[in-house]
Amino acid sequence: MEKLISEFSIGLFFWQTVIFVILIFLLKKYAWKPILDAVNDREEGIKNALLSAEKAKEEMVSLQSDNEATLKKARAERDLLLKEAREMKQQLIEDAKDEAKSEAKKIITQAQETIQSEKNAAISDLKNQVASLSVEIAEKVLKEKLSNDKAQMDLVKNLVKDVTLK
Amino acid sequence: MKQSKYLLSIVFLLIFGLSTFASPIKVSDKEIKEDGGIKTEIKDYITHHLKDSHSYSLTSWVDEDTGKKVYLELPLPVILYDNGFHFFMSSKLKHGKTVVESNGNFYRLNYDKSKIFKTNKEGVFDYDKDNKILNYAPLDFSITKNISTIILVAFIMFFLFTNLAKSFAENKGISKGIGRFFEPIILYIRDEIAIPNIGEKKYKNYMSFLLTIFFFIWFLNMLGLTPLGVNVTGNIAVTFSLALLTFLITNFTANKSYWGHIFWMPGVPVLIKIVLAPIELLGVFIKPFSLLIRLYANIQAGHIVLYSLIGLMFIFQNLIGSSLSFVLAFFISIIEILVALLQAYIFTMLSALYFGFAVAEDDH
Numbered sequence: 295m296e297k298l299i300s301e302f303s304i305g306l307f308f309w310q311t312v313i314f315v316i317l318i319f320l321l322k323k324y325a326w327k328p329i330l331d332a333v334n335d336r337e338e339g340i341k342n343a344l345l346s347a348e349k350a351k352e353e354m355v356s357l358q359s360d361n362e363a364t365l366k367k368a369r370a371e372r373d374l375l376l377k378e379a380r381e382m383k384q385q386l387i388e389d390a391k392d393e394a395k396s397e398a399k400k401i402i403t404q405a406q407e408t409i410q411s412e413k414n415a416a417i418s419d420l421k422n423q424v425a426s427l428s429v430e431i432a433e434k435v436l437k438e439k440l441s442n443d444k445a446q447m448d449l450v451k452n453l454v455k456d457v458t459l460k
Numbered sequence: 461m462k463q464s465k466y467l468l469s470i471v472f473l474l475i476f477g478l479s480t481f482a483s484p485i486k487v488s489d490k491e492i493k494e495d496g497g498i499k500t501e502i503k504d505y506i507t508h509h510l511k512d513s514h515s516y517s518l519t520s521w522v523d524e525d526t527g528k529k530v531y532l533e534l535p536l537p538v539i540l541y542d543n544g545f546h547f548f549m550s551s552k553l554k555h556g557k558t559v560v561e562s563n564g565n566f567y568r569l570n571y572d573k574s575k576i577f578k579t580n581k582e583g584v585f586d587y588d589k590d591n592k593i594l595n596y597a598p599l600d601f602s603i604t605k606n607i608s609t610i611i612l613v614a615f616i617m618f619f620l621f622t623n624l625a626k627s628f629a630e631n632k633g634i635s636k637g638i639g640r641f642f643e644p645i646i647l648y649i650r651d652e653i654a655i656p657n658i659g660e661k662k663y664k665n666y667m668s669f670l671l672t673i674f675f676f677i678w679f680l681n682m683l684g685l686t687p688l689g690v691n692v693t694g695n696i697a698v699t700f701s702l703a704l705l706t707f708l709i710t711n712f713t714a715n716k717s718y719w720g721h722i723f724w725m726p727g728v729p730v731l732i733k734i735v736l737a738p739i740e741l742l743g744v745f746i747k748p749f750s751l752l753i754r755l756y757a758n759i760q761a762g763h764i765v766l767y768s769l770i771g772l773m774f775i776f777q778n779l780i781g782s783s784l785s786f787v788l789a790f791f792i793s794i795i796e797i798l799v800a801l802l803q804a805y806i807f808t809m810l811s812a813l814y815f816g817f818a819v820a821e822d823d824h
Binding site for chain 2: 333
């Protein structure tokens with residue numbers, strides 16, 4: 295112990311302490327702080343990158359399930375649309391048929407009506423011509439027969455007898 | 461990046477390059493020749509190595525022509541406080557062979573003790589009966605071998621870790637080059653030492669100290685194993701300074717609960733509280749004291765063992781013995797590399813543990 299104390303150099307102790315304390319502060323400012331900060335930043339970066347990768351993975355899984363759901367929905371919609379289209383086609387055909395039927399009916403009716411009215415017109419025309427012809431014939435006959443009064447009287451009597459009042 | 465590399469190489473050049481300009485000092489070394497024994501020489505060499513030195517000695521040899529001992533070394537500034545400061549270069553001391561005159565005072569280095577004493581003009585040391593020097597020893601603030609090594613390590617650490625910080629900034633948080641080697645160590649100190657011992661909330665305040673002290677001790681331990689032959693972390697003044705900082709930080713950042721556990725231990729009878737208080741108070745000092753002794757003793761012992769084994773090669777001076785001690789020295793070197801890291805780890809770990817005690821939340 296005595297040897298240790300006698301060997302103890304105050305000068306060495308002084309310089310060692312001074313240099314070491316200065317070294318601590320210099321290294322703290324120019325080395326340890328930047329190094330530890332850089333390492334910390336790097337570790338944070340790795341941690342964040344891992345976290346975001348995990349998140350992206352989860353997002354992808356949810357996206358995939360979303361996709362599937364959308365696909366399913368689209369398929370169902372397509373089926374529905376097809377069904378609707380089929381029904382509409384059927385409907386259209388039926389409607390067209392009905393319309394055609396009713397149109398045909400209408401045309402037939404119109405034709406019948408026209409025919410009837412034409413027939414009536416022809417009949418009445420014929421009647422008129424027959425009437426005028428009859429009148430002409432009667433005139434000629436009468437002119438010949440009724441050249442005296444007796445013949446005229448007989449005729450009137452006959453005519454009146456024949457005519458039925460309607 | 462490039463600039464700091466350039467600066468770093470300049471620092472190295474200054475430290476190692478200057479040594480080539482350092483003029484070899486020729487001193488006749490009578491003492492070694494007088495006692496002659498190689499064992500004594502090795503013992504003196506080891507004892508001297510373990511101590512701090514006033515110059516950066518790299519190697520020494522005995523010149524065959526002149527029979528004088530030649531030292532290849534880098535002179536360092538000597539700063540003494542003795543009623544005013546005295547400055548001179550360590551080359552003037554000439555390993556204690558001459559007296560140095562500065563501002564009317566005379567100083568002489570005692571080579572065995574590696575300490576400068578105030579003497580008279582002739583440079584006479586007065587000894588008492590226990591072989592202790594009675595001369596006045598002025599306060600020695602010299603930039604010694606250990607202090608210059610500490611400055612070198614401080615420079616290396618500063619450039620190394622500011623570079624690492626820059627490479628982080630340039631590469632968006634990914635280290636490059638040598639930073640790849642140091643980054644896991646920094647993360648280990650944060651994740652395995654600081655956070656488990658201090659806790660997630662408060663650990664950030666202590667990170668700078670823990671990182672600096674870990675790399676400081678580790679680098680100095682490793683430099684101690686290089687042929688530079690420094691023994692910084694095996695010096696009691698250095699470990700005392702480091703442990704003192706741990707002690708101060710622990711006690712100045714301590715919360716109420718920490719002091720409560722020391723002076724008035726909760727949850728035990730009053731009588732035991734009174735008995736526990738002085739023991740706990742003693743523990744406050746023993747904890748950092750154990751830190752300083754552990755590091756000092758481990759590094760000191762490692763250096764002694766390693767140097768002794770290398771010295772054994774010269775004592776045996778035969779093929780079997782010398783190669784055996786070479787193999788032993790080789791393996792001890794490898795173990796010492798491990799010890800260098802381990803002691804830095806233990807010091808950092810225990811410091812973190814003490815900080816953890818100081819800021820622990822009261823969970824009773």
